[in-house]
Amino acid sequence: MTERITFGGCLCGAIRYQGHGEYHVVHCHCSDCRQSSGAPFVTWASFRKEDFRFTKGATREMEHEGKLRGFCAACGTTLTFRTGPDAGEWDVTVATFDHPESVMPRAHIWTSDRLPWIKLADGLQTYPRSRS
Numbered sequence: 001m002t003e004r005i006t007f008g009g010c011l012c013g014a015i016r017y018q019g020h021g022e023y024h025v026v027h028c029h030c031s032d033c034r035q036s037s038g039a040p041f042v043t044w045a046s047f048r049k050e051d052f053r054f055t056k057g058a059t060r061e062m063e064h065e066g067k068l069r070g071f072c073a074a075c076g077t078t079l080t081f082r083t084g085p086d087a088g089e090w091d092v093t094v095a096t097f098d099h100p101e102s103v104m105p106r107a108h109i110w111t112s113d114r115l116p117w118i119k120l121a122d123g124l125q126t127y128p129r130s131r132s
């Protein structure tokens with residue numbers, strides 16, 4: 001079985017990454033994702049820790065409420081999220097994939113924080129908070 005490799009990186013090119021086997025592709029409407037990205041919501045895909053790596057540069061991580069949000073220190077692109085330094089997975093922003101169209105979001109999470117002028121019409125499952 002050959003697995004598709006996902007490539008991506010930040011706007012300025014200082015950071016490049018690759019991974020495979022992404023899962024849990026969701027739109028997150030939580031207020032922390034919104035503020036840290038500067039966008040109304042963020043689309044994330046999860047990779048198992050061992051299936052994701054940086055091939056050029058690395059994110060600078062900022063701790064907020066115990067969670068690590070990673071961005072490019074040069075251009076500010078929002079790239080990663082981890083629940084902590086020993087987390088078993090990396091969440092990566094799908095919009096920084098070279099081919100974001102290659103994955104399909106499956107749900108909206110944290111819709112309790114959704115901005116009222118974002119109208120959901122894609123029929124995907126919604127979760128008021130996290131999936132679990």
Ligand SMILES: [Zn+2]
Pocket residue numbers: 010011012013014015072073074075076077
């Ligand atoms: Zn950059």
Ligand SMILES: [Zn+2]
Pocket residue numbers: 028029030031032033034110
């Ligand atoms: Zn979020």
